[in-house]
Amino acid sequence: MIEPDIFRALADPTRRAVFERLAAGEMSVSELKAKFAVSQPAISQHLATLKGAGLVSERREGRFAYYSVTPGGLAPLAEWVDRYRAFWPERIEKLKDVLKGMEP
Amino acid sequence: MIEPDIFRALADPTRRAVFERLAAGEMSVSELKAKFAVSQPAISQHLATLKGAGLVSERREGRFAYYSVTPGGLAPLAEWVDRYRAFWPERIEKLKDVLKGMEP
DNA sequence: TCAACATATAAGCATTGGCTTATTTGATTC
DNA sequence: GAATCAAATAAGCCAATGCTTATATGTTGA
Numbered sequence: 001m002i003e004p005d006i007f008r009a010l011a012d013p014t015r016r017a018v019f020e021r022l023a024a025g026e027m028s029v030s031e032l033k034a035k036f037a038v039s040q041p042a043i044s045q046h047l048a049t050l051k052g053a054g055l056v057s058e059r060r061e062g063r064f065a066y067y068s069v070t071p072g073g074l075a076p077l078a079e080w081v082d083r084y085r086a087f088w089p090e091r092i093e094k095l096k097d098v099l100k101g102m103e104p
Numbered sequence: 105m106i107e108p109d110i111f112r113a114l115a116d117p118t119r120r121a122v123f124e125r126l127a128a129g130e131m132s133v134s135e136l137k138a139k140f141a142v143s144q145p146a147i148s149q150h151l152a153t154l155k156g157a158g159l160v161s162e163r164r165e166g167r168f169a170y171y172s173v174t175p176g177g178l179a180p181l182a183e184w185v186d187r188y189r190a191f192w193p194e195r196i197e198k199l200k201d202v203l204k205g206m207e208p
Numbered sequence: 209t210c211a212a213c214a215t216a217t218a219a220g221c222a223t224t225g226g227c228t229t230a231t232t233t234g235a236t237t238c
Numbered sequence: 239g240a241a242t243c244a245a246a247t248a249a250g251c252c253a254a255t256g257c258t259t260a261t262a263t264g265t266t267g268a
Contacts, residue, residue, distance in 0.1 A: 004117055011115035013108055023188055029215060042257060044216055063214045063265040074188055081182050084127055133245060146227060148246055167235040167244045
């Protein structure tokens with residue numbers, strides 16, 4: 001079961017911020033490190049955790065490691081949330097509108 | 105900002121299970137305690153955390169305290185997730201179907 | 209081949225967090 | 239009004255966690 005790992009992985013603010021950064025586009029460890037006030041090992045450790053939760057993927061190129069958001073990695077979390085959407089019906093309407101806006 | 109609290113609150117498996125139980129309906133602390141293998145204080149502590157994150161509400165009646173899922177409490181989390189839905193377009197289709205099924 | 213570089217891993221430390229037992233607070237009942 | 243009960247709070251313990259510095263691994267280019 002991977003779901004618990006997802007919650008845990010996103011619970012830490014720094015790690016969640018790393019994920020959010022990667023959502024803007026693929027990035028190497030050092031580029032990523034430049035954006036945060038923690039050491040390179042700390043970044044690598046966060047990336048390992050996110051990767052273990054299936055949230056990011058690694059693409060290795062020589063001595064560089066490029067990380068990016070794994071497509072669908074958040075799906076288990078989204079499904080969990082959906083299970084409890086019943087508890088805010090008014091939101092569903094809003095979401096429906098958003099989706100409607102996506103159609104051609 | 106309440107969002108970080110939500111992630112943290114749901115990260116612990118026991119606490120998340122408490123929330124899921126409450127989703128099935130309002131429950132007193134002792135009823136809740138009966139469902140888990142932890143002490144009454146542990147339950148109270150989890151409830152306090154969930155409440156602090158805006159996920160559950162308390163209704164006091166005499167010496168009993170009834171807890172239930174706060175409507176809309178998960179909305180910030182849902183919104184966060186929605187922000188990254190772009191990363192699995194195929195899921196959106198599935199979700200649209202679910203919502204479609206909800207219409208009369 | 210060796211020096212510089214990018215990243216990962218190891219080890220240690222301080223803090224947080226979830227649990228327990230003990231106690232307190234407050235409401236009910238005899 | 240004393241005993242009982244539901245729940246909250248206090249205090250302390252231990253494991254987990256996020257960070258650091260130091261070191262290892264592997265790649266590139268002079």
